[in-house]
Amino acid sequence: MSTQASDSAPAVSSGAPAPSAPPTPFIEPGATRPTHAADRLLPLALAALGVVYGDIGTSPLYAIKECFHGLHALPVTPTNILGVLSLVFWALTVVVTIKYVLFIMRADNDGEGGIFALLALLRDGTRDGARQAPGSDDTTPGGAAKPAPAPSISRFRRMLPVVGIFGAALLYGDGVITPAISVLSAVEGLEVATEAAAPFVLPITIGVLVGLFMAQRHGTERIGRVFGPVMVVWFAAIATLGLMAALRNPQVFAAISPAYAVRFFMENHLHGIVVLGSVVLCITGGEALYADMGHFGARPIRLSWMAVVFPALMCNYLGQGAVLLADPELSFNPFFALVPRPLLYPMVALSTVATVIASQAMISGVYSLTQQGIQLGFVPRMRIIHTSEETRGQIYLPGVNWLLMIACVGLVLAFRESSRLAGAYGIAVTATMGMTSLLYYAVARQRWGWRPWQAVPLVALFLAFDAAFLSANLLKIMDGGWFTLLLALGVMTLMLTWRDGRAALSMRFAAASVPFGTFLDGVRRTKPLRVPGTAVFMSVNPTGTPLPLLHHYKHNHTLHQTVVLLTIVAEPSPFVPRPDRLVVHNLGEGFHRMVARYGFMQTPRVPELVQLAAARGLPMRMETTTFFVGRETLLIGSGNRMAGWRKALFAFMSRNAWNATTFFGIPPGRVIEIGAQVEL
Secondary structure, rough: OOOOEEEEOOOOOOOOOOOOOOOOOOOOOOOOOOOHHHHHHHHHHHHHHHOOOOHHHHHHHOOOHHHOOOOOOOOOOHHHEEEEEEEHHHHHHHHHHHHHHHHHHHHOOOOOOHHHHHHHHHHHHHHHOOOOOOOOOEEOOOEEEEEOHHHHHHHHHHHHHHHHHHHHHHHHHHHHHHHHHHHHHOOOHHHHHHHHHHHHHHHHHHHHHHHHHHHHHHHHHHHHHHHHHHHHHHHHHHHHHHHHHHHOOOOHHHOOOOOHHHHHHHHHHHHHHHHHHHHEEEEHHHHHHOOHHHOOOHHHHHHHHHHHHHHHHHHHHHHHHHHHHHHHHHHHHHHHOOOOOOHHHHHHHHHHHHHHHHHHHHHHHHHHHHHHHHHHOOOOOOOEEOOOOOOOOOHHHOHHHHHHHHHHHHHHHHHHOHHHHHHHHHHHHHHHHHHHHHHHHHHHHHOOOOOOOHHHHHHHHHHHHHHHHHHHHHHOHOOOOOHHHHHHHHHHHHHHHHHHHHHHHHHHHHHHOOOHHHHHHHHHHHHOOOEEEEOOOOOOOOOOOOOOHHHHHHHHOOOEEEEEEEEEEOOOOOOHHHHEEEEEEEEEEEEEEEEEOOOOOOOHHHHHHHHHHOOOOOOHHHEEOOOOEEEEEEEEOOOOOOHHHHHHHHHHHHHHHHHHHOOOOOHHHHHEEEEEEEEE
């Protein structure tokens, strides 16, 4: 390795993957997780309406419409109407109520949910096993060796991270499509009022989307206060309109019987399966129940669903069915057909606001997902801005924001109608739900110790619905589903390349590392000149000697009076309380090792660690401390099993990753960068 030193501020932490930062919703930097007390249940349930249920709450705008007026529309007959309503009812009941609300939400990681939280649970389970006392991890209680896992089980376990990464990649597709289809479907309500509005639908949609993304830099703290009340008005409006129509034609209540769903498939055969891909639009946002659990807690989310959202949605869907039974010609937009004409323009405005809220929730979810991916080592470091001094979960990622905006606007211009976007939307939703079911099974078996007879029937029920919906949507790949798959494969390739590249880089640095005991013995023998002040060397390895320290000592032949080796470790749990965040070891000869631990929903901050170290008796002050960080220049070689194009892609991502100095909050004027050329 050739080395080069510079005093520039931008830097990348030495060696292997550097931790990154995900969101810390409602958590102060050292506080433990808040408990959702009973006296906060109703306020939290109200707030959940505005964040958690924006996506699924606006599904009535397009779900029924796609079944009877989309690219694969059904004849508007009583049998088909009642059959579709029956499918909607049982999808909401089994997939959302039973699967997510009753079971999946129990798989929380210190209160946090989401597909990365499931992955972290599995990773944490592996670590727990590794930390057990000798005799308990590889032997039975009687002392006999435990049998090795079957090859098929081992292969399944190795595939789980890939399953989780693909599920997360699909959520990025969901994050692009949700704002586009939601806002577009709401603005299309103007065409119900007057055909003269048709030329203005696309410009208004694009204007709303651009305004939404431009407002992200201000954060959602202020507007978030009105999200819940607005969604209460929304759910009250759609429930009232739907119930009034349903009571005028009570025949629709018979759709609750699953017999109508069975009869629907018996009469429509393959066409019925294709339409199932449109029915799935009624459960879009179901994953948000789980992903946003850490913001509000399980009880408020469950209360909101059972008391408000589920009844309101079913009332509206039944009302749309009643309208179609009375007048099949209204299939081009049955949602707005429920609205009395004097209220049409106010309802279009309310729908647009509701879809903006739904889009905001999804955009914030993509920020959170990205931050978790950074901390877990799947995504390069990016600039993360905390938009609230009090609510740590409110973050803004400029790079992600502008990419999302470009993708959403491009999607609207390419597809032009919400009906054409529906095919792309369904695959993202159903595939992600299937991935969640598989990871839930792995957690139940590996983490909770469930026996097969306990886990298999339950997950089989989940997968039966997931597979049916996914299969139906795969039939619509050419109708827009190709976009979701292409986007997800691209994102997954980036994530896997970053993970594997950092692992390869770690191995190269580990091979070039020197045991710290050997280095310390050399310092004792040579007794180099010690200069006043404190030097901090960033290190990924919590036991070895950082390469920046080796290069500094080799070229300068001096050391500071106090030398600190700092390692920041990403824990598989969402939060690490402030008192448990830092451990300091005195290594002798003025050397100290600091190991800082952050959860994957927290942002590492070096100034905070300096304060914690000073409180533990280590003589450190920011104004007298110099930070040495490493920066790798990657050269593409022939070693390693990574393909050449993946090495080139990793090198490009590494060059463009956000610098460690800014990412970890280190004052730029106190940084010295030491470069190293590394051949992959």
